[in-house]
Amino acid sequence: MAADGARTRRLRRRSRTAPGGQTLPWAWETVGVLLIVAGVVTAALARRRWRAMDAAIREGEPLPAPGIAVMIAGVIVLCGLIITALLLGTNPGHVP
Numbered sequence: 001m002a003a004d005g006a007r008t009r010r011l012r013r014r015s016r017t018a019p020g021g022q023t024l025p026w027a028w029e030t031v032g033v034l035l036i037v038a039g040v041v042t043a044a045l046a047r048r049r050w051r052a053m054d055a056a057i058r059e060g061e062p063l064p065a066p067g068i069a070v071m072i073a074g075v076i077v078l079c080g081l082i083i084t085a086l087l088l089g090t091n092p093g094h095v096p
Contacts, residue, residue, distance in 0.1 A: 027082060027085075027086055028086065030082065031079050031082050031083060031086075034075055034078065034079055035075070035079060038071070038072065038075040041071065042068060042071075042072060045068050046068070049064070049066075049068060052064045
């Protein structure tokens with residue numbers, strides 16, 4: 001996800017230089033930051049989840065619920081909605 005955030009930032013930079021480009025250049029940066037933060041949070045929570053799964057397997061208990069999946073899905077849907085809104089507000093000749 002962090003790579004997707006960096007890619008979005010590059011797209012935003014490219015669209016800023018195009019004449020008549022994006023009407024909301026800060027929104028592309030927001031999408032990039034959201035994706036980067038989601039990647040960092042996913043990496044941070046993965047270790048904790050791995051330890052909980054390992055402990056549950058060793059003790060023969062049920063595995064914990066995948067709460068991180070809800071966060072990842074929410075960020076992807078939110079970024080998709082923002083990007084859709086940005087592309088709908090762009091001149092057809094200047095799509096990044």
